Amino acid sequence: MAETLANSSSTVARIAALRKELDDDGELTVNGRLxxxxxxxxxxxxxxxxxxxxYASRQVLKSLNLHIAPGExxxxxxxxxxxxxxxxxxxxxxxxxxxxxxxxxNHQSPAAIPTIQDSGxxxxxxxxRLLPWKTVLDNVRLGLEGNRHHTKKIAEATLAxxxxxxxxxxxPSILSGGQRQRVALARALIHQPSLLxxxxxxxxxxxxxxxxxxxxxxxxxxxxxxxxxxxxxxxxEAIALADRVILIEEGQVSLDLKVNLPRPxxxxxxxxxxxxxxxxxxxxxxxxxxxxxxVEGTDAxxxxxxxxxxxxxx
Amino acid sequence: xxxxxTEISEVAPDPSVAERLSGDGRTSSSSVSAxxxxxxxxLSNIGTLLRHTTPWFAxxxxxxxxxxxxxxxxxxxxxxxxxxxxxLAVLKAFWNLTxxxxxxxxxxxxxxxxxxxxxxxxxLGLMLGLLTGTFRTAETLLDTTLQMVRNIPAxxxxxxxxxxxxxxxxxxxxxxxxxxxxPVYLNTFHGIRSVDKGLIEMARSYGLSGWSLYRDVIxxxxxxxxxxxxxxxxxxxxxxxxxAETISAQAGIGYMTMNAREFLQTDVVxxxxxxxxxxxxxxxxxxxxVEYRSLRWHPGYQRRNRHx
Numbered sequence: 254m255a256e257t258l259a260n261s262s263s264t265v266a267r268i269a270a271l272r273k274e275l276d277d278d279g280e281l282t283v284n285g286r287l288x289x290x291x292x293x294x295x296x297x298x299x300x301x302x303x304x305x306x307x308y309a310s311r312q313v314l315k316s317l318n319l320h321i322a323p324g325e326x327x328x329x330x331x332x333x334x335x336x337x338x339x340x341x342x343x344x345x346x347x348x349x350x351x352x353x354x355x356x357x358x359n360h361q362s363p364a365a366i367p368t369i370q371d372s373g374x375x376x377x378x379x380x381x382r383l384l385p386w387k388t389v390l391d392n393v394r395l396g397l398e399g400n401r402h403h404t405k406k407i408a409e410a411t412l413a414x415x416x417x418x419x420x421x422x423x424x425p426s427i428l429s430g431g432q433r434q435r436v437a438l439a440r441a442l443i444h445q446p447s448l449l450x451x452x453x454x455x456x457x458x459x460x461x462x463x464x465x466x467x468x469x470x471x472x473x474x475x476x477x478x479x480x481x482x483x484x485x486x487x488x489x490e491a492i493a494l495a496d497r498v499i500l501i502e503e504g505q506v507s508l509d510l511k512v513n514l515p516r517p518x519x520x521x522x523x524x525x526x527x528x529x530x531x532x533x534x535x536x537x538x539x540x541x542x543x544x545x546x547x548v549e550g551t552d553a554x555x556x557x558x559x560x561x562x563x564x565x566x567x
Numbered sequence: 568x569x570x571x572x573t574e575i576s577e578v579a580p581d582p583s584v585a586e587r588l589s590g591d592g593r594t595s596s597s598s599v600s601a602x603x604x605x606x607x608x609x610l611s612n613i614g615t616l617l618r619h620t621t622p623w624f625a626x627x628x629x630x631x632x633x634x635x636x637x638x639x640x641x642x643x644x645x646x647x648x649x650x651x652x653x654x655l656a657v658l659k660a661f662w663n664l665t666x667x668x669x670x671x672x673x674x675x676x677x678x679x680x681x682x683x684x685x686x687x688x689x690x691l692g693l694m695l696g697l698l699t700g701t702f703r704t705a706e707t708l709l710d711t712t713l714q715m716v717r718n719i720p721a722x723x724x725x726x727x728x729x730x731x732x733x734x735x736x737x738x739x740x741x742x743x744x745x746x747x748x749x750p751v752y753l754n755t756f757h758g759i760r761s762v763d764k765g766l767i768e769m770a771r772s773y774g775l776s777g778w779s780l781y782r783d784v785i786x787x788x789x790x791x792x793x794x795x796x797x798x799x800x801x802x803x804x805x806x807x808x809x810x811a812e813t814i815s816a817q818a819g820i821g822y823m824t825m826n827a828r829e830f831l832q833t834d835v836v837x838x839x840x841x842x843x844x845x846x847x848x849x850x851x852x853x854x855x856x857v858e859y860r861s862l863r864w865h866p867g868y869q870r871r872n873r874h875x
Contacts (some may be wrong), residue, residue: 335609345772347768375772376769376772378765382765382766383783384766384783384787385864385865386787386788386790386864386865387783387787387864388706395770395775395783396770396773396774396775424864425864426864426865426866427785440773444773
């Protein structure tokens with residue numbers, strides 16, 4: 254534990270320094286967000302219309318509609334079995350939808366890309382899924398083309414971003430859970446993804462490591478400007494990281510909430526706590542004073558008008 | 568008194584050795600009054616001595632004890648040399664065979680048979696295992712057949728093998744290969760099939776496919792299982808070789824023992840048996856070394872490496 258804490262402080266310091274540096278590939282490092290700049294965004298635009306997916310007669314996703322702007326950080330929450338992981342697997346191209354359209358667009362391929370391979374999408378899984386027979390360094394450069402010397406340099410630089418440069422030569426089996434997820438994060442980021450999909454990547458970590466990882470993911474997202482979709486069952490995590498929190502119930506988007514808290518977000522903040530409480534009650538279907546009508550899908554936007562009295566909701 | 572008795576008394580309580588090993592100087596300078604304390608100290612020193620010597624000594628303690636009691640039984644006439652010759656006689660026979668150079672011919676012949684049989688059978692098993700493990704079509708086509716053939720004991724084919732190949736080298740090669748084939752085949756197949764699906768999914772989503780997926784994910788994932796098969800097969804080689812060489816041969820360890828039996832040379836028979844044991848152990852150590860080398864990443868092997 255002491256080791257993890259020591260790492261966390263060095264991670265933050267290191268990233269603060271790195272944010273100002275140029276990327277090793279010669280491309281510009283994104284300092285701050287690119288999403289506001291028209292045309293220059295590196296993130297993927299996601300358009301889902303009437304997306305459907307069934308597993309053996311059980312309909313997991315029923316006509317799901319969702320638009321995600323480039324560079325946006327969206328958290329998807331919901332009870333287990335609600336279809337949030339299925340949505341992520343569809344976005345990742347690990348499975349195909351039964352009906353509906355799924356469009357991913359990024360700066361490399363402005364036209365809609367129906368298949369996901371080489372679309373700049375990378376996934377971080379719940380378990381780190383490192384190859385145990387490859388060293389940390391070789392895991393990070395998995396799937397990276399080019400000569401070994403070159404990829405080694407890039408991998409080392411990326412490992413430094415997650416503060417694991419000194420563990421490059423070790424086997425994954427001796428790393429802690431948090432360190433493994435950091436390696437997995439480095440492995441995803443080395444491809445400079447335009448869309449990063451996070452499938453409850455911090456679910457198995459202890460509370461302290463989780464907070465440390467959250468700030469690391471936030472920092473790297475701010476730095477690189479990719480679109481991020483985080484599936485989680487932790488409402489606090491969703492609010493801490495996301496621009497938008499989306500609740501999926503019965504295969505549809507039943508809540509779409511903007512989180513306009515300034516970053517980095519303090520968990521002790523009153524607005525934070527209020528928002529968390531509201532979403533939790535909504536997830537648990539408790540009657541909320543703010544939420545009289547049961548709003549479904551596309552009605553979410555109009556429902557948001559009722560939040561106006563609150564400064565943190567648009 | 569045989570030489571082994573004196574050896575035992577040397578191993579036991581020599582306080583000076585024990586003191587040197589234990590490193591604490593509070594031992595044998597005792598006076599008569601502290602006799603009990605002294606004995607306790609000596610006992611603890613034996614313990615220390617055993618602990619110090621255990622890593623290399625312990626595995627050999629039981630074989631050594633068996634040989635000593637065997638030698639004693641032979642010397643005091645409980646064992647007739649026609650049933651079992653004394654260890655010294657076996658050593659003498661071994662020496663004579665070495666001096667005459669005869670033993671090298673036999674060992675060389677047997678080793679060649681073992682290696683070539685293992686390579687042919689193991690290689691085929693590996694190839695077919697990879698094939699059926701990787702492609703569903705190959706599994707559908709081949710697996711049922713192979714599973715049926717597997718259940719025929721290799722040695723039950725003996726009469727046919729003699730008819731097909733006669734009694735020369737190809738018959739022996741065939742027997743060993745058939746026996747070695749199945750453990751390698753089964754474990755390779757199982758290894759390929761039990762590679763973590765999550766890892767394959769991850770690798771695919773990271774752009775790996777075809778040969779690079781096979782090289783980086785599937786083969787290394789199946790390797791622990793394949794090596795179990797190889798080790799099992801190496802043990803089986805010698806069993807099959809003994810039978811193959813006792814049918815009919817002009818050279819080889821099996822031929823040597825069969826020949827010796829005709830002349831009631833029980834000591835030579837024992838030399839042959841011991842040679843099989845040693846070669847088997849050698850093959851096992853070799854495959855272990857390969858395992859340690861190629862499975863360095865495996866947590867189960869790392870622990871042993873760190874202490875050893």
